[in-house]
Amino acid sequence: MALWRIRATVDDRPGYLSVLTASLALKSVNILAVQVHTTEEGAVDDFLVDAPDMLTESDIMAAVLKGRGRDAFVTRADPQALADQPTRALALAGRVVHEPDSLGEALAALLDATEVRWRPAATADLPGFHGGRMTLADPAGGAFEVLRALPAFTPAEFARAKSLVEVAATVSRQHHEQVTLLLPDGTELVLRAARAEDQAAVRELHEECSAETLRQRYLSGNVPDESRLRRMLEPARGVTLLAVATGGRVVAMASLLAEGDLGEISLLVADSWQRRGLGSALLRRLRVHAERSGLAALIAHLAADNTAMLRVLRQLGAETVERDGSVVSVTLPTATAPATSG
Structure with a gap:
């Protein structure tokens, strides 16, 4: 048996495809896969078939034409074509x-x-x-x-x-879109979007952080497992930014998750890299991403004692702070937010 690829246009009417397949069956041609491409001229059917070795290209072409196929194309197929x-x-x-x-x-x-x-x-x-x-x-x-x-x-x-x-x-x-960030002390870092292959390095970032830093980032106290961490790196709607030091070491991550016209932001910075301006730089870039996406505002849910993050958000222009027990919610408008009339 030999693999062939057949493409032919068939009138898009009930029963016409069966006429073509019946004509092929009479030649003992076995259809392994079929795709249908809809066009203005009719349905273009693309077959991968297994045919007896004695059949030639002319034999198969004749069977297609007899089955009311037109504009036919027949050629030998490679075994790799078996992948759908x-x-x-x-x-x-x-x-x-x-x-x-x-x-x-x-x-x-x-x-x-x-x-x-x-x-x-x-x-x-x-x-x-x-x-x-x-x-x-x-x-x-x-x-x-x-x-x-x-x-x-x-x-x-x-x-x-x-x-x-x-x-x-x-x-x-x-x-x-990756940029080089120069911290006030002269240290250079690369800020870029996270990728799936960063998962191991981001896990190491979490292991480097103290229990207090992780508590302030994950209010529930539950550090993400591998499945959740993978989703955080490449969110369906939004972006996760990483700060990468020499040698590929990830020292901070900031995430933006969009829902409707709002975006939820979060930040995790390794203890030894805190209070060096890194968090502010990451949050500013998140706000740029939010504005490009047309989001009206960003919201951060924080531990009430996370004074460093609260201070950074206020410096960036946060307008609303609401407290619910040990958690505060901070709203940071973007440049795309509608202006309020006074």
Whole structure:
């Protein structure tokens, strides 16, 4: 038996797909996977099949045409094609996360393209696709041009490619947004967004902190387990910033979790790095992220005896402090907050 890839357009009417599959079955062609791409011309069906060794490309093409398939494309398939499309796309996205410069190769693999070229903005066409040519806007400027002879690109493939480009753009933006912080005593630190691979270093930060520091950060007294820590590093809505010293040692972390138009902020600074201006710097950058995201205000829930954090938030412009027993809630408006009339 041999693996083949078949793509054909079928009228988007009840029963028409079964006509095509029945025609293939008469040739003992076993369908291993199928994807359906909806287009204006009809449904484009993409099959991965296992066919008897004696069947040729012409034999399979004839079976497709007999099954009312049109604009057909038939080619031998590699065993790697046995991985389903979502698995393949996720694997390529993971590769781009770890190697942003591999975007061109990832696009070629995702789309089975023969060539991927980058073109400057002055010569780039508008994003879109026609036949075997696709243009994708590069968020950093210019555009990617993706080429293949056959089959023609579909809207679904264009959407997948755009998503992969957006993943690469996000990763690149995170790398470029890191800044160097010079503390008043001359110490240099790097401030950047947290990543999943920082989990071990962040765990070491928690182990370095005193019980009192952890109590003031986690009001419940429960230090996060590995699962919660992983979610904190890459929140679904928000960002976690790290302060990284020489050698990759994480000495502080600040988190912003967004819900609606509000963001909850928290801060953890290793004992030996406290009262050196590091917490203020991290909270200022969190507020910048909040303003870019359109959040109206930031809220921090603190232990009432956490005077250092209260002082920092007041310096940053906190307007509302509400106390509930041993906990205070502090509201810090952002630049996007609506102005109040006097």
